[in-house]
Amino acid sequence: MDADLLVPLLLPLLAWPVSRFVAPRLPPRAAGWLLTGSSLVLAAGSTIALLLPAFAGLSLIPAVADAGHWSPDALRNLDAVSVPVSIVSGVVLVVLGVRLIRTSVRYLRWARRVSRELDEHSRDGGVVLLPGEEPVAFSAPGRGGRIAISSGMLAALSPKERCALLAHERAHLTLRHHLFLIAVTLSSALNPLLRPLGAAAGFALERWADETAAAHVGDRGLVARAVAKAALAGRAPHGFALAATGGPVPRRVSALLATPAAAGPAAVLGSALVLGLAALSAQTALDGAAELHDGIEIAQTATPGQSPSALRAHHDHHRGALARTSVWHAR
Template sequence: MIFAVWIPLLMPLLAVPSARRLAESLPPRAAAWLLTGCAAALAACTAAALGLLLAAGALRLPPVAALGHLSLPLLGGEPAVTVPVACAAGAALAGCAAAVGRRALRHRAELRAARRAADAHTAAGDLCVLPDSAPDAYALPGRPDRVVVTAGMLRALPPAEREALFAHERAHLAGRHHLFLLTVALASACHPLLRGLRAPLAYALERWADESAAARVGDRRLTARAIGRAALAARPHETARHRPGMALAATAGPVPRRVAALLAPAAAPGHPPIRLRSRGLRLVAAAVLACVACSTAAALDAAADLHSSVETAQGDTGR
């Protein structure tokens, strides 16, 4: 187990850059699912590996061994290595759990504060206007979902561009994009290397909403103008006071790159094909799949090995 259990902890070194490279060549929706699924799988394997290291060391403690009727000499492994590693793994696992808990609680608190601010003002359908002079607009999930816009942003855009902006924010809400971001944020708390997936995911989600808005209003140039004008009007240091930290907004991310993508020729109707025509991209896709598969297989193998060691220590192998 001591060898296989380290693979999930090291695999993000290869998986993260490979996933980022592959996401650049996928349609926005596919890229968002790829990045989120990869982060969730690697984080789960990381937590499992730390838990197995902790369990292997804990079983060597005499009170735990006595409770499980284990013979310490039959457990295998070197106590001088296993126990200190288990202590480090336990500390890391506790730190991960605390970071995940803090991030989840902060996200919940931010949403509640934003909901209270939005509920204090009259809403027209799903649209809530805040009397704030700083131009801003964002998607606020909840029951019901809200598109929050400030008076400053309404003044900055003509009516047609406002509709394109609202369509963008509604696409975030319809796709539950905040859950993608939250998943990767929590996964990043389990393994610091997974933070490298957050920026490409945010870009993929914004591009997903851009394409949905363009399809909704039927004009890609209008959507591009709305996003560009909103980004120019927005002043990051003067955004709405109650805006959640993870709120999705049309003015976020590399706006020039997004505008250029909208001004490019539209894809054929239906689902865009996944462009994996080059040999290099196929190799990158294979690398991402292999990383996730190896990480999962290594965690399962380590768990099976630990279980076999426990059975041996209990004297059950001959039964």
């Protein structure tokens, strides 16, 4: 079980280069869903892969074994538990748990701070005009979603470019991109190997908003100019904020100025590979959980002095009898 559970922990290393290849070649909407969903599944798989050996180690503690009515000696005899692996898994889980809590707290503090600052200017949803010469523009969740834009940013853009910029920020709110961003951020906190996957997902979200804005204003070149001028005039947004100035702006501008192309065979194959990696991670974690469950069931039916082979034979006979009984009742 220990070797198998390394698979969900290491699969994100393979998902990263594939996602970097796939993200620019897929339609942004598909890339956003694919990368965010895969990030969540891979994070869940790696977390389960750490939880199982940690719980297995706890199952050897007499008080825990008594509460679950199983024999810790039987679990040892079955080689279902590796104490060193359990200790390492427990320590890593604690570290990752602290990272997850810290990231969640940082996000909540940022959201409250932004909400308070915007409330000073307007408590209504929609566009909030911020005084000041510093060019700032971003979208923020809360109160139905709000777009913050400063006087400095308005001065840096032409009227049509302002419309394009607002369409971009409005797309983030309408499409609920903040939920996608939270998902990939928390996934990266649970497994740091997923950070590149989260960066690729963030790029896909910005491209998704770019394309939505271009469809709204009917001019891809206008959106490209607005994004480029806003990025040159302003600064990169906070890590939790979504804004037209976020992500690799030159790549976004190049994509807007190019003719949109349908996803080719390579992109489709890469997408299938990313989904396959996520499915393999989930299946391996579930198999590990089933194996541990079987070991605990065997330990619950153990009698003192039974050998591992006798324990398994008794368990298999018991499960076979239950299966035959279920079939008879079904008839």
